Amino acid sequence: MRIPLLLSALTLAVTPAISDTIEARLGTTEFHDAKITHAPDDGVVRLFGAGGPHTAIAKVAEVWEGKTGNRVVITAGPEHRWTSDAQESADILWGTSQQSMAAFLLTYTSFKLDDAEPIYLRPTxxxxxxxxxxxxxxxxxxxxxxxxxxxxxxxxxxxxxxxxxxxxxxxxxxxxxxxxxxxxxxxxxxxxxxxxxxxxxxxxxxxxxxxxxxxxxxxxxxxxxxxxxxxVYRDLSVVLSSKADPEAKQFLDFLVSAEAQYIMASEGWER
CATH class of the missing domain: 3.40.190.10 (Periplasmic binding protein-like II)
Known part of the structure; x- marks a missing residue:
């Protein structure tokens, strides 16, 4: 028995550790579809995410549309309803907590977790x-x-x-x-x-x-x-596609402006 045990120990010693990180699992979710081409640059700012923040974001978007004439389309709700559309056309994704954003980006590989930025907090x-x-x-x-x-x-x-x-x-x-x-x-x-x-x-x-x-x-x-x-506080994070419409970054800048902060605060979002 000593020889097999010794061989097993040697095998473990020389076998490289297998990485089990978010980066190693990108694109492995049931929602991810490698056949979809990510092409969001269509002249419309499109945001996708879980329900909740969308009502306040929509109020901000309405003001920004009035100021700029640009169009914003917000899609919210259970992920299975919008995942294919988001993989194709999302300029911006939002996450309703850090763990939620990390889980999203396992599917949406055109977005990078390092680029996700917390922009608001809200309390329980x-x-x-x-x-x-x-x-x-x-x-x-x-x-x-x-x-x-x-x-x-x-x-x-x-x-x-x-x-x-x-x-x-x-x-x-x-x-x-x-x-x-x-x-x-x-x-x-x-x-x-x-x-x-x-x-x-x-x-x-x-x-x-x-x-x-x-x-x-x-x-x-x-x-x-x-x-x-x-x-307990958790955040609202946003992440921008590298292929996003130029106006998408402009909208994100407005989303944290003083005017937008006042609107977001009406639904409990703090900055």
Whole structure:
């Protein structure tokens, strides 16, 4: 037995380590289509990304279109609905967190992760039903018996900024009891923010740890701010194609201007 073991040890010693990095996995996702030619330079600024930021970005785009006469087309929602179009014609992609952007760029190999730039932050909040019938005022109220919570979770199969967010908030003070109580009140794990929002109707939930834009733009939701010591921030990042329309860079510059910051702040985006 000693000789085979020795040979195995020698084999391990001389075998080069296999890289398992994002760079090594570019273009290996189920969405990536090597047959699609990336050609976004068509005179229209086209942005693609997950739902959420698109409502504020659209308000900024409307102002910029009025100033410049250039056209902006924004496509948002679940990635499977727009991935082929984005691989062909995206000037700009946005990501709703760093991990979300990194996951996107495994598919969109014409964009580089090093070029992705964080441009805004937003804090976690609690979304409750309009009128706040449960009287939720902060995190501790979510631990009460009978509170029904929906959380957003990618579960390894869906790209969302909400992945692990509830755990970050619930475990922020290092209390295992907080985490257990919160988890005990979860009645639904939804794949994506849109699905989480729909659970208010489907599962009769009371609360959702999410981002300010959702309760801001939905009339049937109300926002409850989390205590500062519970608040977690994640960013909005953008990345520009090297083949983008020249106007795309101009739009990104406007997106962080003072005028645009005022618009973005109306939906909870901070800079």
């Amino acid at each position: 909040v609690i979304a409750v039903r309009a009128g706040n019938p449960k009287g939720i005022r902060g995190f501790d109220d979510l631990l009460a018996e009978g509170v029904r919570i929906v959380v957003t979770e990618g579960a390894g199969v869906y790209n969302t900024s909400g992945t692990g967010l509830w755990e970050d908030v619930a475990g922020r003070l290092g209390s295992l009891q907080d985490l257990r109580k919160f988890k005990g009140n979860i009645v639904s794990y939804a794949l994506g923010s849109g699905a989480s929002y729909r659970e208010f109707e489907r599962s009769n939930v009371d609360a959702w740890i999410t981002w300010p834009n959702w309760p801001t733009v939905k009339d049937d939701l109300e926002m409850v701010k989390l205590e500062p010591h519970r608040t």
